Amino acid sequence: MPVLTGRLLSALGVLLVIGLLPWLTGTDPARTILHARYADREASPAALAAIRQETGLDAGPLRLLADWARGLLRGDFGTSWVSGRPVGPDVLSALGVSLTLMGVSLVVAVLLAVALSLRTLRTGARGPGRRTPRARAGALGAVLAALPEFLLAAVLATIFAVRLGWFPPLGWGGDQAVAAAVLPALAMGIPAGALLGRLLDDALPGAFAEEWVRTAVACGLPPARIAGYALRRVLPPLLPQFGFVVIGLTGGAVAVETLFSIPGLGGTALSAALAQDLPVLQACVLLLLTLGLSVGVAVGAARRSLIGPALDAAALPALRRPRLPPGRALIGSACALSALLVAVVAYGMTRDPLHVDAAARLAAPSAAHPLGTDALGRDVLARLGHGAARTALTSLAVAAVTLVVGVALGVLTRWTEGLREVVNALPPVIAGLVVAGIAGPGAFGAAAAVAVVAWAPLAAHTAALYEQERAATHVEGAVALGAGRGHLLRRHILPGVLPPVLRHAVLRIPALALALASLGFLGLGAAPPAPEWGRMLSENMPYAERAPWAVLAPAAGLAAVGVLAVTTAALAPATRRGRGTRRGPGTRRGPGTRRGPARTGNGLRTGNGLRAGGRPRAGSRDEA
Template sequence: MKYLAGRLGALLAVVAVIGLLPWLTRTDPALTILHARYADRPPTPDVLDAIRTETGLDGGPLHVLGGWASGLLHGDLGESWVSGQPVGPDVTSALGVSLTLMGASLLVAGLLALALAAGTLRKGARRRLTTTRAGVGAAALAALPEFLVAAVLVTVLAVQLGWFPALGWGGPAEIVLPAVAMGIPAGALLGRLLDDALPAAFAEPWARAATAHGMRPPRIAAHALRRTLPALLPQIGLAVVGLTGGAVAVETLYAIPGLGGTALSAALAQDLPVLQACVLLLLLLGVAAGLAARLGSRALLGPARADGALPPLVAPHLPARRAVVAGAAVLAALLLAVIAAGLLRDPLHADTAARLAAPSPAHPLGTDSLGRDILARLGRGAATTVLTAVAVSAVTLVLGLLAGFLRAGALTETANALPAVLSGLVVAGIAGPGPWGAAAAVTVVAWAPLAAHTAALHAQERAAPHVDVARALGAGPWHRLRRHVLPGVVPPVVRHAVLRVPAIALALASLGFLGLGTPAPDPEWGRMLSENMPYAERAPWAVLAPAAALAALGVLAVLTTAAVRGGRRR
């Protein structure tokens, strides 16, 4: 009961922030409505007051929140500030599109996860398992943002090869690329976790007994899958939460009329009633997925309890540490060389005679639609993105340590269930798009994993024997904290924060791709992808260059993590 009360309180706090968006916004809602509906009327104080009275925005924050909550209880999501039409029908239609896309994406994720674990399932069922197969490759795919996969798929399969439609929604053909783009990162993560968990299941006594009694390998494999599901279901719930954030970018890229694309359009237009409805539904989708995963895990644990404790999802055995370190060093050197070469060029200089020029000695990576050197913009964009990511990581480290020591479990879990894109939409609705808003949006959710890590280490250190000895010798609480607890907690969390810098950079690039980050003409990798996507057919290098840089950054994060863990050769 205490668990549910804490999580419900944190969820209601997030919902309250959504309800207060019209009051929290930096712009006058009456001006937004006036410009959208009554462009011919002057913005006099009387006219603005009349609009506020008509829309119920003439009161304080409690009045605004109460009116919105009252409407929700009666099934009224409000009226659009731009069109003046009820929000409910459009958002309900968009919800159906998003659910269809998420269902197809989960199917792709499930098939990919099974494909990655197929070798382990086959050999484990025949008692021939010596190693797992999914490793760096699967982890690298899991590290790629959905919008990057979507950009590569649309450039290669839709534009270059013409196998699928590049835009639109309607028939089965339009579902394939978006579902694959969203399903690949989620499926790679689930496949890696499944591949890591299966050996522990096959090593249990029931598997040996089943083999000795002549049970067929397919049935043994099915039982092993069922045995690992309780531990995997929470990760599946988090994968669905990730899909709610990835849907915003993918729906925007493919012009799909779902909740994600609708929310982004509303955020950019400051149409807050539409944004409120979309963000609320996306949040509820994520919460429902997490709750379903928890209930499913508890249901499956009944028969599993007879076997004892479930095996933990251990980290994969990656290649030898020397090979991983060498790979990370080579990739880092290549990225640094490209960035350094780009920083020596002017990213804002436009050569109008060389628009969309192919790679050449003068422009090694080609030019964009305005004739600007892509190498220069890639280098300057990397500096902007990485420096911002380092600053955000420092802030999240402090917040994570504080929240972990204060044991803010309910708030931590709620923040961990929110994708950065979703918080980016809320921040954009309050402060408008911009680099500071993007940094704040990522910070709002990026502290949660560090807080969870801190809380776990804090509990472990407090229960350690040396702390009990210090207490018995008369050491006070502050002495024990400073000399015995902090040394065991802070260094691992700092290393964790450093390893999350590339992931934060990718999150910032995702917001830049959606137009919620660094404004034009300043270069930023995500914005470069967004600006060059319309010219992917004529100048694929303009898209593939930032896409390759983002992919390299994701793979570098995986290799760096593997090198720190010190994986061994299989």
Template sequence: MRYVAGRLCALVAVVAVIGLLPWLTRTDPALTILHARYADRPPTPAVLDAIRAQTGLDGGPAHVLGEWAAGIFRGDLGRSWVSDAPVAPDVVSAAGTSLALMGCSLVVAVLLAAALSAGTLRRGARRRITGAKAGVTAAVLAALPEFLLAAVLATVLAVQLGWFPAVGWGGAGQAVLPAVAMGVPAGALLGRLLDDALPAAFAEPWARAATAGGVPPARIAAHALRRALPGLLPQLGLVVVGLTGGAVAVETLFSIPGLGGTALSAALAQDLPVLQACVLVLLLLGVAAALAARLASRVLLGPAARDGALPALVAPPLPASRALGRCAAVLALLFVAVAVAGLLRDPLHVDAAARLAAPSGAHPFGTDSLGRDILARLGHGAARTVLTAVAVSAATLLIGLVVGLLRGAALTETVNALPAILSGLVVAGIAGPGAWGAALAVTAVSWSPLAAHTTALYEQERAAPHVAAARSLGAGRLHLLRGHLLPGVVPPVVRHAVLRVPAVALALASLGFLGLGTPAPAPEWGRMLSENMPYAERAPWSVLAPAAALMVLGALAVLTAAAVRGRGRAARLVHLAEADPR
């Protein structure tokens, strides 16, 4: 009951923020409505007061929130500030499109996850398994943002090769590229998690007994799959959230009339009633997905969910950290070399005679549509993105430590289910698009993994023998926190925050791709992608260069994390061996 109450309170708080968007926005809603509907009327105080009274915006925050909530219960989502049309019909139609796209993407994700784990499932049923085989490739694919894969697929398969339509929605062919762009990262994540869980399931006593008893391998594999799925279903719920709330960039790139594209257009136009409705529907879809995953997990576990009869599955060791460390070092050197080479050039210099020039000695990565050097813009964009990501990571570290030590699990889980793009739309609706808004949006949702990590370490340290001994000697609460608890909590969380810097940079790039980040003409990798997409057929290098840079960043994040984890696990094993005299 406490679980439901805590999550419900956190959900109500998020919904209240959505309902207060017209009151929280820094721009005058009456001016937005006046410019959209009555461009010929002067913005006099009397006219603005009349618009506020007509739209119910003349009250305080409680009045605005109450009117919006009452309209939801009546099935009325309000009227658009731009077109004065009812919001509900367009949002319902967009929701149907987004659900159809989500279904196609989920099929791709499930098929890819099955393909990645098929070998482990087959070998495990015959007792020939030695460990997970999905490897780092799946992890790298899972770390790549959807907008990046969408841009590459659209450039290569749609524009260059002409195999699929580049834009639109309605036919089966138009669904292929968007579904693949969204389904591949999700499927790689699910496949990697399932591939990690299966060896532990096959190593349990029941699997050995079934093999000795002559049970067919196919039946053993089915039972192992059922044993591993409950731990995977919560991640599946988050994947579904990402396939709805995170589809904004894909829908925008392929001109799909879904919730994501509708919400983005509303945020850029400051049409807050439409934005409110889209964000609310996306949030409710995420809650429904998480609830369905939880119920499905309980059904699969059956009585074991109540009795606690099944232990947690222990993942197999990661690949050798030395090889991963070398790969990470090579990518890091490549990243730094490109950044330094670009920083020595002028990213704003326009050469009209060299517009869309191919890579050459003068311009190693070519030029964009204005004749600006792409290498220069990549270098300066890397410095801007990395510095912003470091600042955001520092802020998320502080928030994560505070919330984690206060053990705000309900708030942490609710925020963890919100994609950064969804947060970016809300912040854009309040403050408008911009670099500060993008940083705030990513900060608002990126602290939750650090908070969860902090809470887990805090509970672990509280149960440690040295803490019990200090407490028995009369140590006070402050002394326990400063001398015993924080030293065991803060260093691992700081390392976790450092490892998340590339992921934060990718989230910032995704907002830049949507036009919600750093404004032009400042160089920013996500904006470079969106600006050069119209010229992908004539100058594919203008798209592929920032896409390759973002891919290197994602791969660097995965390889560094895997190398550090492997080294940390090896260090723990050495420590245990030295402490055990046997």
């Protein structure tokens, strides 16, 4: 009941804010509609009054919302203020396009996520007698996750559509409908799959460190079956993130849809918001919310099906990530990359990022301009260095805020589940238009807009881990010993929740930088010509073939931030164990326990106390 109530109240609240958008932002919808319909007509008081009377704006916002709600009951989405056509057919057609593109992108994302974690699966499924499995996705997953979707889309379109001619560069549908979906799906699915692959690869070592893996190997189970059991073990906490990716591929694909001229729902919502076409915007947001809530319900049902009755019976072992010393190569690479990035940023900050040299427009790298110049003749190195503080530091601050908010709201699992689903279904650009429109354009407004929606994935991850940790056997034992709620939260639950969520928050820093940059490009962030990495990408994208250095420099900066984020997550401390928890294989054993593998009666040694042939030794515990 709390979940359903939260979903309904959150959805109604979002629709109310969208309906009041023109009045909240302080703009005059009549003037915007007049310019959209009649570009050359003067905005006289009489013309504006006629527009208000025709659209019902003179009746006030509450009357508009009431009329729109009554139309929905009849299956009528209303009439567009700009085009004068019914909203329903166009919006439903855009929904079909977005769902098709989402399906293809999801296939790409899942395949990439499995590929990134395949090495960890193969190593762990062979059993704990070999090297303890580590997360293997590493720098490759970080670079792919940090790639801007619009940059990846532009590169794919330039190579495979323009130069090679394998795919159509623009459009949707017709005889080449399947071919037209390939490049957009790759551009959207690769970053999403890299994020999912990193999260999956981070969770798998904890599953392979549990005792049941020893038992399964000793019983002769094939590695493929053990890998399947490990996937089922780690999927329940990750399924909410999968749901977030599904919705993000539908409503958050504005840049890719615009680049390939795809009439999807995200682009339609953005165009309606910019044109103050309220009926179209309300219909788009309503469909996105409905889709988001439907995916949330499906994800919840899938989690319950995978976990089974163990969640309610408090018999679910806590998933623990083994403590593994970081490799020297990882530390060395991180230090070298950090030193290089700091040196480039420091040198760039000694130069003037606003100086315009018209004679050196799009100049190649040289001694005077080590990274070349942009389309206005400004030094790329200077703008890269000065933009680092604005982009990277702001992203760190937003990540810290969203981590605190996400953990706090994620602990309140049932009361915030509906709010998480609704916030996730809202496209980030639309949230940016609302928040930045109310708070005013600027760096603070853009940061607040990103933080409004960025806490939801962390809260969902926290809630899934919190629910699973609460059902662990050691928590049940602590309750039986008289532990209070605060002690349970502090010593048993949060130590198992915070480390994975912290690593997740660090992995999202490049995505936060891109979100801030996209709002700045729309004029909702810091005012130009302030240097920002995202604005550098957007401003120089039309000149990518002629001056690739102007695009590669900020893209490399974002990729470097992503690699450093993954390295920091890998070096973060592993999950602490609550009191009374069972230590996994490879960890230090307490006093009184027998070290090393047990010896069977026929002289063979096994790692978990099983006799040869699969029969358990007397007194051993089989956790398979």
